[in-house]
Amino acid sequence: MTPHWQAELEATVHAFRLGMEGAGNDHLKEFIDRLSGQLNAMSAYQQQEIHNVLAQTLDAQKRNDMIHIADLLEYEIAPLLTRCSSD
């Protein structure tokens, strides 16, 4: 079954890579909300790893660095979450 964060993550990445800033920010907020509900099921180490990348993502959001936000979500956070789901 597709994890319920995945659709939001993909929508966020898609929107930011295409320059759809409003949609990207909306999806990013929804993704983080969904992710927050799952963090308790992860180990402290996994939570820390995700927290670190999320901090970079939010920093990129402050600069409106949309391509970097998309990269961090697609190539850093998604593999981490997939690994957490399979552990």
Place this chain on the structure above:
Amino acid sequence: MSVTLETNSSLQVNLSVADDRWRQQLGVIATRWPELARQLAHAPLSHHLWREDTPQPTLVIDGLHLASGYDAAAEAELQAAQIPCDQADCTVYGLGSGTVPRILLQRPAIRSIQIVLFNPSVARTCLSYYPMDDWLTDPRVELSLATGTSRVARPFAAVPPCLQLADEASAVLRDRVWLDLSTPFIRQKQADDAAHWQQRFEDNLDLINQDGDAACVKGICPDTQVLVAGAGPSLTDYAAVLQQRGGSPLIAASSALRPLAQAGVVPDLVVVIDGAKDLVLQHFDGLDLSVYKDVPLIYFPRVHRHVLQSWPGPRLTAFPSGVSFKEGTPTKQRLFCSGSVLHPAIDLAVLMGAREVVLFGADFGFPGGQSHASEAAHLHQVADRFAGHWVINVAGERIPTSASMRGYLRDLEAYISRHGEVRFVTVTTHGAQILGAENCQQIGAES
């Protein structure tokens, strides 16, 4: 991650390679587009970093990544996919890594690609780091700099950071493209809001039925000057002038009431469109509302009934353009609205028959780092760099703004372009330039 131009030894090597690549590609451009080559040659490199700590090297300009540092080809495929496969002629906004044109040129259907550059310095920097001579020589490619009057050419693919890094001369086209990219999101939001609009309409139905129709002001001020006040920071400089406005009627946004009241100004009409009860009630905080007992309030049906019932004067209903209501719903005068209260206030002035609409506090940005005029309910300081969004002000300087306000500005400009019969004037020293509106900085009682 550092985004400053570093001077370590590996970067020195890169700079040398970059310089060679730039010279070579500039030579290609010079043979096809000599004027463009001259402009690029005079442009300095942007403040940049060539990142090599990502799986794929990538360019970062002014803190913005130009292309994915993980899979730039997949990203460019996604961007190019915005153009239908059977499309013969298309436009690419921005250069980036140059991968989007390369992908598009592989399509058999492609006959021409217009590539539009938004900033000569950014283009020069991209041309210094990414090889593009393979497609720069392709006769189907045309390369040009954006101009202030360009319209959005569809279909198009966009390289988002190149839009964000637009220079002053390209800012209008940047915003138009940005607005185009945002349209599906805006439409979705409007569709999500439709049920809320209908519900609020039904909640207010008794008031709407008993209140007047904004259509009753149609033509009441033929061939006159009508003043419109928004709550932008520059209203502070001119509120006192509005005290001696002579016979010109003044329409105020509800958010401008407090700054105007501070200067002893009572408008002739007030417009309110926001559905947030508490936010709008704050526009009235501390005001002696009894002075407005003869001032009509023009409102959209979504305004909370507590707001409507707290208004001491007559009320006139208007409906926003572009919003659909359930079939059979009685409607009243439609007024142009694309998000800002200034839109219906200006359309009301035109409806009244104005030959000249004079705008105050229509800044569409945060000149001086202020969100609103002094005394406005929601006045706050904003950061200098508001997520990178800016517009050019009447003094030719960048002022920070929000993505929404940029959209409101461009939609107002489109409205102005449809009303050639009316002269528009914006009175401000530091607010946004409004295309189609003249700027006036000194205003007397009769101007």
